[in-house]
Amino acid sequence: MKKFFNDLKHYKSYILYATKANLKAEVASSYLNWLWWILDPLLFMLVYSFVALVVFGKGEPFFPLYVFIGLNTWNFFSKTVNKSVRMIRSYKGIISKVYIPKYVLILITIMENLFKMTVAYSLILIMIPIYRVPISWYLFNIIPLFITLIVFTFGCSCLMLHAGVYLSDLSNIIKVVLKLAFYMSGIFFNIKRNVPKPYSTYLLRINPMAFLINGFRDSLLYSHMIEYGILFIIFVIGCIISVIGIRTIINHENNYVKVI
Amino acid sequence: MNAIEVRDLHISYKTVKAQAIKKTFFSLKKSSTEKYEAVKGVSFDVKKGEIIGLIGKNGSGKSTLLRSIAGIFSPDSGSIETKGGNVSLLSIGVGFQNELTGKDNIFLSGLLMGFSKEQIEEKYDEIVRFSELGNFINAPVKTYSSGMHSKLAFSITAVLEAEIMLIDEVLSVGDRKFKKKSYAKMQELIFHEDRTVMIVSHSSETIKKLCTRVIWLNDGVIMADGETAETLKKYHEYMDNQEAIMAKSDKDYWYHKVKVKNNQILLYPTYARYCDDLRYLCRYMLEHCPEWEIIWVMRRKNQKIDIVSDRLRLVLEKTPEYYRAIYSSKIIVDDGVNITREDIKKQTGQKIYKILKGSLGIKDIRKHADAVRKGVRSAKLVDYCISNSTFETEVYRGSFWKNSEILECGHPRNDILFAEEQVKQRIRDKVRKFYEIPEENLIVLYAPTYREKSMLEEQVKNPDFDKLREMFSKRFGRNVSIFLRAHRKDKRRWVGAGKTEGIINVGAYPEITELMLACDVGITDYSSWIYDFLFLGKPGFIYAPDMEIYQKKRGFYYPLRETPFSVAKDMEDMEKSIIEFNEDDYKKKTEEFLDKKGCIEAGTACKSLVEIFRNEMK
Numbered sequence: 001m002k003k004f005f006n007d008l009k010h011y012k013s014y015i016l017y018a019t020k021a022n023l024k025a026e027v028a029s030s031y032l033n034w035l036w037w038i039l040d041p042l043l044f045m046l047v048y049s050f051v052a053l054v055v056f057g058k059g060e061p062f063f064p065l066y067v068f069i070g071l072n073t074w075n076f077f078s079k080t081v082n083k084s085v086r087m088i089r090s091y092k093g094i095i096s097k098v099y100i101p102k103y104v105l106i107l108i109t110i111m112e113n114l115f116k117m118t119v120a121y122s123l124i125l126i127m128i129p130i131y132r133v134p135i136s137w138y139l140f141n142i143i144p145l146f147i148t149l150i151v152f153t154f155g156c157s158c159l160m161l162h163a164g165v166y167l168s169d170l171s172n173i174i175k176v177v178l179k180l181a182f183y184m185s186g187i188f189f190n191i192k193r194n195v196p197k198p199y200s201t202y203l204l205r206i207n208p209m210a211f212l213i214n215g216f217r218d219s220l221l222y223s224h225m226i227e228y229g230i231l232f233i234i235f236v237i238g239c240i241i242s243v244i245g246i247r248t249i250i251n252h253e254n255n256y257v258k259v260i
Numbered sequence: 261m262n263a264i265e266v267r268d269l270h271i272s273y274k275t276v277k278a279q280a281i282k283k284t285f286f287s288l289k290k291s292s293t294e295k296y297e298a299v300k301g302v303s304f305d306v307k308k309g310e311i312i313g314l315i316g317k318n319g320s321g322k323s324t325l326l327r328s329i330a331g332i333f334s335p336d337s338g339s340i341e342t343k344g345g346n347v348s349l350l351s352i353g354v355g356f357q358n359e360l361t362g363k364d365n366i367f368l369s370g371l372l373m374g375f376s377k378e379q380i381e382e383k384y385d386e387i388v389r390f391s392e393l394g395n396f397i398n399a400p401v402k403t404y405s406s407g408m409h410s411k412l413a414f415s416i417t418a419v420l421e422a423e424i425m426l427i428d429e430v431l432s433v434g435d436r437k438f439k440k441k442s443y444a445k446m447q448e449l450i451f452h453e454d455r456t457v458m459i460v461s462h463s464s465e466t467i468k469k470l471c472t473r474v475i476w477l478n479d480g481v482i483m484a485d486g487e488t489a490e491t492l493k494k495y496h497e498y499m500d501n502q503e504a505i506m507a508k509s510d511k512d513y514w515y516h517k518v519k520v521k522n523n524q525i526l527l528y529p530t531y532a533r534y535c536d537d538l539r540y541l542c543r544y545m546l547e548h549c550p551e552w553e554i555i556w557v558m559r560r561k562n563q564k565i566d567i568v569s570d571r572l573r574l575v576l577e578k579t580p581e582y583y584r585a586i587y588s589s590k591i592i593v594d595d596g597v598n599i600t601r602e603d604i605k606k607q608t609g610q611k612i613y614k615i616l617k618g619s620l621g622i623k624d625i626r627k628h629a630d631a632v633r634k635g636v637r638s639a640k641l642v643d644y645c646i647s648n649s650t651f652e653t654e655v656y657r658g659s660f661w662k663n664s665e666i667l668e669c670g671h672p673r674n675d676i677l678f679a680e681e682q683v684k685q686r687i688r689d690k691v692r693k694f695y696e697i698p699e700e701n702l703i704v705l706y707a708p709t710y711r712e713k714s715m716l717e718e719q720v721k722n723p724d725f726d727k728l729r730e731m732f733s734k735r736f737g738r739n740v741s742i743f744l745r746a747h748r749k750d751k752r753r754w755v756g757a758g759k760t761e762g763i764i765n766v767g768a769y770p771e772i773t774e775l776m777l778a779c780d781v782g783i784t785d786y787s788s789w790i791y792d793f794l795f796l797g798k799p800g801f802i803y804a805p806d807m808e809i810y811q812k813k814r815g816f817y818y819p820l821r822e823t824p825f826s827v828a829k830d831m832e833d834m835e836k837s838i839i840e841f842n843e844d845d846y847k848k849k850t851e852e853f854l855d856k857k858g859c860i861e862a863g864t865a866c867k868s869l870v871e872i873f874r875n876e877m878k
Contacts, residue, residue: 014371021357021364025400097355098348098372099331254334257327258273 007101019111041120048188070187072120073213076113078178084157085164085171102253106157136223145215152238158245185210208234263456264306269338271299298324300480311457313471321480322460326426346374348422358402391415418445427459514583520609524553526589530596536673536773537595537615544866555585597634614642621788624815635660650858670865677795678863691778702738705779709787710747731838802827824849
């Protein structure tokens with residue numbers, strides 16, 4: 001773990017530069033440029049709102065924001081994990097030429113997606129007064145929520161990065177798993193209300209993403225306290241898998257090149 | 261001070277290959293983790309400022325070693341310490357992120373090499389200038405050509421001067437201009453006194469020019485480590501030796517490994533222009549012996565063989581398949597002393613047949629360039645010699661093959677000369693059509709024997725071809741085309757051939773037998789094809805300006821005067837011979853000659869031989 005924190009310091013500027021460069025490169029070729037960082041979540045919000053409100057005819061208070069929060073939080077997690085599975089292969093060129101701690105690559109991805117999520121959450125802050133959402137001190141609960149989300153995502157990504165090297169078709173499977181998790185996390189419907197009783201509680205407690213997304217909504221929209229006990233457990237779990245993930249990567253990273 | 265310290269380094273590739281999930285789930289066996297050790301216990305120090313060359317054959321662990329010094333591979337055991345600053349590895353192929361711009365890639369590469377952002381900014385302009393990329397630097401790398409790719413990669417390494425440089429086979433890149441520039445830059449970098457350099461290269465020249473010390477790796481172990489010239493010498497000696505051992509062990513391996521297959525027959529041809537025996541034998545066997553496996557030995561890859569058949573197996577000389585074939589064939593047919601090219605042992609039950617190219621030829625084969633050495637060796641191996649006359653039998657007996665059995669069954673190459681008129685006509689038409697000779701023209705084939713270069717320059721004068729045409733035209737009352745054909749190794753250039761109308765160089769035509777069928781008159785000096793030509797009954801002449809000298813050097817079995825041909829020593833003689841040529845007289849002389857030599861040739865050689873082989877195979 002000491003190596004991890006040393007590397008963090010050592011590769012700080014690399015991570016920052018790479019994040020910036022990647023973000024720039026992503027939009028450089030499109031007409032609307034950085035506007036996509038805003039447009040993308042907004043448009044998807046419309047799609048899912050349409051599906052829920054018009055097709056299923058069910059909604060929640062402040063439904064567009066409800067979907068918006070769910071979608072962006074989910075995207076942060078799923079995009080990072082998804083990319084991690086193929087990470088070593090997509091960075092093969094660099095990895096086989098120079099040493100780089102492999103979790104640095106995950107950190108770059110997390111930074112990118114974190115940036116996009118931050119843009120989205122800033123939009124929420126703008127939209128809250130527009131939708132006349134009552135504001136409360138519970139708002140600050142999103143800070144521990146964010147930290148837990150990041151730690152949990154990082155841990156999952158580390159494990160996926162390692163497994164993805166040795167199992168070449170893992171990425172196909174992960175896609176399916178993530179889709180399933182997408183529906184089990186209540187992105188555009190309320191789990192509590194739409195899933196029959198004992199299951200909804202299980203889902204919310206066992207599925208960390210469902211819990212976290214719910215927590216964001218409670219804090220931002222419904223002035224509701226979050227269950228700190230569960231949040232703490234998720235945080236600890238996140239820390240444990242992160243440590244396991246980092247250890248695994250440190251032990252194996254210099255063999256990755258030999259495999260791919 | 262040491263810049264690099266390597267201690268008892270072991271690196272192995274666990275071949276835990278990336279697996280498909282399917283395999284992992286459905287195979288009960290644990291994934292096959294074969295371990296391949298690329299570097300086995302290597303230790304050395306590199307002093308600061310040293311330039312080290314790493315040599316060794318492919319797969320000896322050089323690149324692995326370099327990469328592990330660069331930190332890309334982790335050692336399985338042992339240690340690598342690099343002291344002082346940044347290490348850069350320059351190797352073929354570049355590590356860029358394709359979606360990012362050249363500029364971003366410069367910064368990212370620099371940061372990864374351990375430079376700070378400020379240091380890179382300082383050198384940025386120089387890198388761009390050196391790379392000659394201009395405005396492309398702001399375009400994504402994926403839009404670059406491969407040349408631009410390597411130029412940029414090279415420039416980064418060259419301008420951001422790392423203290424330890426590891427160079428894997430790349431000393432210069434790009435087009436010619438850039439190559440020069442990059443090579444010069446590289447030399448400047450390498451020779452800088454504070455810089456420690458390790459170079460992997462297969463070019464001894466490069467190593468000699470640049471390195472102060474050479475480490476020779478072989479199968480992951482250091483074989484030698486020391487002064488450049490000395491180590492290189494050891495390395496070359498070893499490699500030469502290895503090659504020899506390899507070839508030998510191959511041979512021995514197959515000798516013990518394979519068993520003789522009863523229906524397998526191997527044809528070992530001489531690739532001279534006068535070696536049609538095996539060709540005709542091969543065709544006959546392909547047609548008449550469907551159950552036999554027939555193998556043809558090639559000297560070079562992609563050698564042209566004008567036998568078209570899926571059944572004929574071709575093996576390249578000195579390859580494992582070749583040794584396997586040699587040692588598993590029941591019958592080997594050799595139309596020269598090819599079998600002596602390899603120091604092979606004979607398997608029990610194997611039979612080797614030899615065919616002589618000369619037959620009724622006049623030249624003493626014992627005086628052939630390296631006849632003695634090869635003849636003696638061949639005689640030890642050959643079981644049967646194929647002969648077409650009592651004369652040829654005597655030649656065998658009188659030279660080297662004293663103990664081999666003689667089979668007087670005729671030569672496969674001559675069967676076609678006794679074929680039905682239709683078959684011969686078809687070949688005649690084919691050749692005439694190939695060289696676009698009009699039907700009414702008389703074709704004269706001039707094909708002299710081989711002479712060494714020295715003999716050529718001194719005495720041999722080609723006949724005056726224009727005059728020849730005139731003479732034959734006068735004698736036979738037809739237009740004349742002359743075919744010229746020299747020995748394969750003969751350096752003679754037919755001056756005027758192709759330029760003068762009616763004189764054609766037919767050296768490239770595969771079979772002399774077909775040329776013999778196509779032409780109407782044959783001329784040679786001492787070549788033995790003219791004695792096969794007798795079977796066709798067509799007029800033959802001998803033009804031998806250097807008769808005495810040649811006879812002294814090579815020796816004749818019988819005097820030229822005993823042949824049915826009239827012998828000319830110059831163009832005047834030649835004219836006389838042509839004008840005085842009498843067909844009946846010639847025919848009578850031919851019969852007498854063949855009779856005297858005890859010739860039994862009757863056009864059934866292939867058939868008789870196949871019968872003999874068939875009995876042998878039982």
